[in-house]
Amino acid sequence: MSDSDQDFLARRRALRRSMRTRRRSLPAGQRRQANQRLSRHLATHPSLRNARRIALYLANDGEIDPGGLLQHRRGRRWQFFLPALDPVHPGLLHFVPWRPGQPMARNRFGIPEPALRGRRPAAWTLDVILMPLVAFDDAGRRLGMGGGFYDRTLARFTARPRQPRLLGTAFQFQRVERLEAAEWDIPMDSVVTD
DSSP: OHHHHHHHHHHHHHHHHHHHHHHHHHHHHHHHHHHHHHHHHTTTTTHHHSOOEEOOOOOOTOOGGGGGGGGOOSSSSOEEEEEEEOOSSOOEEEEEOOOTOOOOOOTTTSOOEEEEOOOOOGGGOEEEEEEESSSOOSSOOESSSSOHHHHHHTTTTSSSSSOEEEEEEEEEGBBOOOOOOOOOOOOOOOEEOO
16 A cells, blocks of 8 residues: 555544544534434435435434434335345445334444345335435545445446435535545435534
């Protein structure tokens, strides 16, 4: 690995550490208000207007919470999915049908996920995938937690005839002027913030 590659990775680690710290330190009242604003913005977002199959995530590590979107589902035919770690192909995700109150199990990172039972739809058949962000820029570049799960999973969609809309979700303070993209980064279609 060259010095420039090491510098690039060091800058990403430093930004990730800084943003995660800031995210986790947000006071509860501000977090609650931000989550409510995010939910309203998501509910009126053009990508969700005609969507039926929506993948979201359960907030973890101070992430902004898209769960308030559930309150806006009345009169809509939304089906929700959550990411689950692929037990056969490490580093990949499945998107599993989910309803509030469904039994969950914690994965190896301690994040609750639905059981991988029965048939799962192919991820590329989803209409929208909401993705948590650590940082983002206006060009659609995102910095995630560093495991590469979303990037590896989404990279498999390129040969598919149909692709879900990729919406990043974040607190507005997570926006940076410019993110350096890694060759494996999958860009987002847009970002929705509080």
